[in-house]
Amino acid sequence: MGKHEHGAVDHIVPIRMLVGTCIVLLFLTAVTVWVAQLDFNILNIPSMNLLVALSVASLKVFIVAMIFMHLRWDRSFIGFLFVVACLLVFLFIGFALVDTAENEPDIIPGNSQQVQQQLDKLAVSAADPAHSEGGAHGDDHGDAHAEPADDGHH
Amino acid sequence: MSQIDASATHAHDHDHDHGDDHPAHLGHHWENSKQQFEAGKLGMWLFLSTEILLFGGLFVAYAVWRANHPEIFKYGAQFLDTFWGGLNTCVLLTSSMTMAMAVTFAARGKMVAVTICLILTLFGAAGFMVIKYIEYSHKIHEGLLPGISFYEEPHASHLWLPLDELGHEEEATEALIAEQQSAAFAVETQRESELPPPPADAIVWTKSPAATGPEGFTDSKLKIETSELRLFLPESVVAKVEDALPMLEYSEHHEAGELPHLTHPLQDPERPVNAQKFFTIYFMMTGLHGIHVIVGGIVITWLIVLTLIGRFSRGYYTPIDLGGLYWHIVDVIWIFLFPLFYLI
Numbered sequence: 101m102g103k104h105e106h107g108a109v110d111h112i113v114p115i116r117m118l119v120g121t122c123i124v125l126l127f128l129t130a131v132t133v134w135v136a137q138l139d140f141n142i143l144n145i146p147s148m149n150l151l152v153a154l155s156v157a158s159l160k161v162f163i164v165a166m167i168f169m170h171l172r173w174d175r176s177f178i179g180f181l182f183v184v185a186c187l188l189v190f191l192f193i194g195f196a197l198v199d200t201a202e203n204e205p206d207i208i209p210g211n212s213q214q215v216q217q218q219l220d221k222l223a224v225s226a227a228d229p230a231h232s233e234g235g236a237h238g239d240d241h242g243d244a245h246a247e248p249a250d251d252g253h254h
Numbered sequence: 255m256s257q258i259d260a261s262a263t264h265a266h267d268h269d270h271d272h273g274d275d276h277p278a279h280l281g282h283h284w285e286n287s288k289q290q291f292e293a294g295k296l297g298m299w300l301f302l303s304t305e306i307l308l309f310g311g312l313f314v315a316y317a318v319w320r321a322n323h324p325e326i327f328k329y330g331a332q333f334l335d336t337f338w339g340g341l342n343t344c345v346l347l348t349s350s351m352t353m354a355m356a357v358t359f360a361a362r363g364k365m366v367a368v369t370i371c372l373i374l375t376l377f378g379a380a381g382f383m384v385i386k387y388i389e390y391s392h393k394i395h396e397g398l399l400p401g402i403s404f405y406e407e408p409h410a411s412h413l414w415l416p417l418d419e420l421g422h423e424e425e426a427t428e429a430l431i432a433e434q435q436s437a438a439f440a441v442e443t444q445r446e447s448e449l450p451p452p453p454a455d456a457i458v459w460t461k462s463p464a465a466t467g468p469e470g471f472t473d474s475k476l477k478i479e480t481s482e483l484r485l486f487l488p489e490s491v492v493a494k495v496e497d498a499l500p501m502l503e504y505s506e507h508h509e510a511g512e513l514p515h516l517t518h519p520l521q522d523p524e525r526p527v528n529a530q531k532f533f534t535i536y537f538m539m540t541g542l543h544g545i546h547v548i549v550g551g552i553v554i555t556w557l558i559v560l561t562l563i564g565r566f567s568r569g570y571y572t573p574i575d576l577g578g579l580y581w582h583i584v585d586v587i588w589i590f591l592f593p594l595f596y597l598i
Contacts, residue, residue: 109291109569112361113354122351129343129592133336136597153593160589168354169582170575175292178299185303189310193317200321225527 111173121167125160132156279570291572298576302583305546309587312539316594319535329525330532331598333398335389339596342385343588349378350585353554353578360571365561368574372558375581379551386544393533400534536595543591546584553577 135152166172171179277287284290320327356371393399557577560566566574 109287109571110361110575113358115355115358118351118354118358122347125347126344129340129347132593132597133340136336136593150598153597154590157590157593161586164350164582164586164589168350168585169579170357174295178296181299181303182306185306185310189306189313192310193314196314196318197321200318 111170113167113170113173117167121163125163128156128160128163277569279567279572287569291575294572294576295579298579302579305583305587309539309542312535312542313590316535316539319531323526323528323531325526326529326532327598329529330536331595333393333396334536334596336596338385338389339592342382343592345378345381345385346585346588349375349382350582352378353581356557357571357575357578360566360574361568363568365564365566368566368571369558369561372554372561372574376551376554376558379547379554379581382547383544383551386540386547398533400530400537539591540595543584543587546587550577550581550584553580 132153136149165182171182280287280290352371352374356368359367359371554577557574560573
């Protein structure tokens with residue numbers, strides 16, 4: 101822990117340490133840009149580039165929070181606030197992504213014929229945009245009323 | 255921790271002009287400067303937590319959209335310039351350093367150095383916004399925008415203008431451009447060969463310069479290209495029409511090799527469906543961040559004024575410290591935005 105200069109309200113971070121921190125942060129920025137150009141697919145790990153970029157970003161944020169934002173010398177309760185906020189965002193993103201990954205519109209069997217036709221059509225247009233006239237107009241639901249269901253209700 | 259021990263309680267008073275145990279900056283409900291400082295800091299950090307959660311909502315939107323449509327993000331990121339994004343990162347990091355330096359100098363009572371550091375930080379904020387302006391205006395000019403703006407028809411050869419008769423173009427200009435844009439929306443992604451015939455009420459001018467002039471009309475229709483527009487229309491009208499044609503400019507840059515991605519989205523058969531969503535989330539997130547940079551700049555300006563009128567001292571620089579925390583959180587958000595948008 102750093103020393104307290106006489107008469108100060110708070111711990112004082114030396115100028116030299118601030119300059120050094122900034123140099124480290126600029127270096128890490130260069131590293132992120134460089135790493136983003138590499139292709140990690142050879143390792144067969146999906147979204148490896150994204151993980152590396154976010155890891156470096158998290159390290160940079162940690163350094164900014166500890167030194168520039170003074171957390172290293174503050175009461176631990178203040179650091180607790182920061183960590184809780186970050187964790188809540190992490191939790192929010194995590195559960196939203198779990199929901200996205202698990203989402204299956206036809207998980208409950210027994211859709212009505214019309215609903216099933218609509219789902220099939222959406223699945224085709226999602227798989228191959230060229231087959232979807234409505235999709236080409238930039239509208240997710242553009243073909244919802246494109247054709248009447250001729251063989252429904254029989 | 256040690257700094258909230260009672261031993262530090264009246265430490266500042268030894269250096270303070272008033273010399274009593276209740277200096278001017280200290281609210282009457284506080285025991286001492288230390289307690290006031292810590293309370294202010296706690297309040298600021300609570301506010302910063304809500305800021306993190308505010309941006310958190312947008313990060314969730316980003317994550318879900320990208321998980322559902324990774325191809326849109328891969329495609330859209332090509333239109334962002336890593337150079338400008340990286341430069342802005344460096345500008346913000348450096349200005350964060352000068353802000354932290356201002357706090358250090360303030361705690362040591364060196365107010366001239368504080369003023370210089372705050373002015374440098376303000377330059378950083380202004381520099382960031384200038385770079386953002388360059389990036390935004392570039393995208394707006396090219397029509398790389400959220401929603402239907404992204405689909406504005408850019409082809410000069412696709413420009414069908416309904417004109418009643420020669421000589422009335424200027425009065426009709428606003429309506430012409432509006433109609434051209436709505437017609438353009440209808441044909442947004444079709445190739446030139448697939449273009450529908452022009453509306454029945456449109457006057458189409460022939461493309462041949464030899465056929466210009468009233469005798470050159472084929473039936474009641476003329477097809478216009480902008481180069482030929484100059485032959486018929488006042489310069490102001492031509493300028494307005496050209497404003498509606500970001501693609502022309504884009505093509506020139508394209509030929510000059512100034513743009514990394516050579517195909518404009520409107521001409522690109524490889525463009526994924528709903529590519530405009532990348533620019534929706536891009537403008538939302540960087541826009542909200544930009545607003546924070548502007549607010550930060552206002553706060554720093556206010557701090558400079560307070561420093562210049564001698565409001566701060568070794569014993570009291572709480573606003574500089576807390577304003578600095580706000581500036582750092584702006585930096586923190588950008589540290590995540592940069593790789594998420596520019597380095598995909």
